[in-house]
Amino acid sequence: MTTIPARNSTREWQALDRAHVHPFTDHAALHKVGPRVIARAEGTYLYDSEGEKLLDAFAGLWCVNVGYGRKSIAEAAYKQILELPYYNTFFKTTHPPAAELSRTLVDMTPEHFTHVFYGQSGSDANDTIVRMVKSYWNLKKQPKKKTIISRINAYHGSTMVAASLGGMSYMHELADLPLPGFVHIRQPYWYGEAGDLNPQDFGRLCAKALEDKILELGAENVAAFIGEPIQGAGGVIIPPQNYWPEIQKICKKYEILLIADEVICGFGRTGYWFASEYYGIEADFMTLAKGITSGYIPLSAIMVSGRVAEVLTGMGDFAHGFTYSGHPVACAVAIENIRILKDEKLVERVHSETGPYLTKKMQEFLNHPLVGEVRNLGLMGAIELVKDKKTRQTFDPVGDAGTICRDHCFKLGLVMRATRDTMLISPPLTWTKADIDEWAGLAKQALDLTAKDLGVA
Numbered sequence: 068m069t070t071i072p073a074r075n076s077t078r079e080w081q082a083l084d085r086a087h088v089h090p091f092t093d094h095a096a097l098h099k100v101g102p103r104v105i106a107r108a109e110g111t112y113l114y115d116s117e118g119e120k121l122l123d124a125f126a127g128l129w130c131v132n133v134g135y136g137r138k139s140i141a142e143a144a145y146k147q148i149l150e151l152p153y154y155n156t157f158f159k160t161t162h163p164p165a166a167e168l169s170r171t172l173v174d175m176t177p178e179h180f181t182h183v184f185y186g187q188s189g190s191d192a193n194d195t196i197v198r199m200v201k202s203y204w205n206l207k208k209q210p211k212k213k214t215i216i217s218r219i220n221a222y223h224g225s226t227m228v229a230a231s232l233g234g235m236s237y238m239h240e241l242a243d244l245p246l247p248g249f250v251h252i253r254q255p256y257w258y259g260e261a262g263d264l265n266p267q268d269f270g271r272l273c274a275k276a277l278e279d280k281i282l283e284l285g286a287e288n289v290a291a292f293i294g295e296p297i298q299g300a301g302g303v304i305i306p307p308q309n310y311w312p313e314i315q316k317i318c319k320k321y322e323i324l325l326i327a328d329e330v331i332c333g334f335g336r337t338g339y340w341f342a343s344e345y346y347g348i349e350a351d352f353m354t355l356a357k358g359i360t361s362g363y364i365p366l367s368a369i370m371v372s373g374r375v376a377e378v379l380t381g382m383g384d385f386a387h388g389f390t391y392s393g394h395p396v397a398c399a400v401a402i403e404n405i406r407i408l409k410d411e412k413l414v415e416r417v418h419s420e421t422g423p424y425l426t427k428k429m430q431e432f433l434n435h436p437l438v439g440e441v442r443n444l445g446l447m448g449a450i451e452l453v454k455d456k457k458t459r460q461t462f463d464p465v466g467d468a469g470t471i472c473r474d475h476c477f478k479l480g481l482v483m484r485a486t487r488d489t490m491l492i493s494p495p496l497t498w499t500k501a502d503i504d505e506w507a508g509l510a511k512q513a514l515d516l517t518a519k520d521l522g523v524a
């Protein structure tokens with residue numbers, strides 16, 4: 068059997084890795100230090116090639132919901148590879164894993180979702196949704212309805228269409244985006260942008276931005292609105308409670324399709340199976356990826372509502388699909404992953420035990436001189452680092468404090484992510500109160516060291 072050669076030097080791997088273009092990486096900076104080589108993982112801990120142990124408070128990239136090292140998932144993949152490693156789902160064909168998973172997803176998602184389409188990533192799923200949205204309005208004989216509204220600072224992936232849906236200006240600059248037909252409105256970022264407004268008034272104002280944009284473009288030209296129930300990569304931005312109900316009303320009023328991108332929020336991250344349940348969102352499409360397989364193998368799924376599916380599946384040939392749509396091994400892994408989430412009652416645990424406990428521990432950071440705000444829903448949270456807590460003044464340049472803190476975390480054996488100067492946490496859903504205590508101790512040390520570096524007392 069071929070295995071990855073057991074090299075015994077981090078330097079050897081780093082040298083080989085110079086042939087690798089990394090995602091979201093400044094390569095000049097990378098080559099100065101060389102990449103950290105993560106060699107293995109178990110439970111909630113990563114081990115690098117130097118044997119150092121790191122507490123992963125980010126579940127890989129918001130995805131390893133059941134934690135690392137699950138033998139039953141490996142066995143499900145192994146068994147499926149021997150049984151049927153590949154077959155496509157084109158041309159009137161299916162296989163047991165795709166059929167089983169489809170039924171499971173329809174049963175576990177909000178009731179109005181009746182159909183599912185598979186991809187490999189959140190990006191290609193969102194790309195596919197755009198295609199479905201356009202087809203839908205063509206079939207409804209409203210071919211002018213084509214513009215899609217999203218939000219500044221949203222993240223929906225990295226293909227040309229998904230990055231156009233996203234509202235990250237630095238991603239747009241890279242490749243002349245957004246493509247025509249994608250526009251962006253303000254985000255519901257209360258702490259950063261509300262000024263003196265209370266959350267309710269700010270929520271209403273941000274939702275009204277959607278109505279204003281629809282009226283500006285003409286409802287007859289607007290196809291859909293897309294949003295992450297809670298923005299993840301943008302900084303765990305938890306909208307005011309009235310925001311989503313208002314958005315839902317506006318979409319209904321102007322006949323705009325609603326897309327809930329649950330790539331991060333789905334599969335229990337917020338203490339609900341899907342954050343749409345928490346906010347009462349009744350979307351036409353729901354994007355799923357990451358937690359669907361806990362990242363063990365690539366898979367994404369698009370949930371389609373009954374009323375949209377009826378139109379799309381009644382149109383003759385749906386001329387769209389990927390070689391790996393509904394890949395049997397990925398579907399088998401997803402089925403086992405969902406079994407674990409259910410049998411171990413991980414979502415319930417996040418909802419009633421570890422989510423509230425994380426809230427409590429995060430609140431303690433509010434006394435820290437660097438911390439302006441903390442927020443979380445379930446095991447998805449953010450700590451805002453500011454120069455002045457009273458005025459919410461940010462550091463200049465924005466981003467340095469976050470980078471300093473993230474680097475301290477690494478040195479202390481903790482993985483957290485920084486977006487601007489906001490520290491983000493999104494651990495495996497297997498975390499216990501003891502794991503949260505361990506995290507809180509390390510995070511406090513990192514905050515203290517960061518405050519010292521920045522001269523904040």
Ligand SMILES: Cc1ncc(COP(=O)(O)O)c(C=O)c1O
Nearest residue numbers: 188189190222223224328330331
């Ligand atoms: C909300 C959201 N949508 C889509 C994506 C893109 O998923 P992928 O990286 O699998 O293409 C991400 C990735 O982080 C995401 O957070």
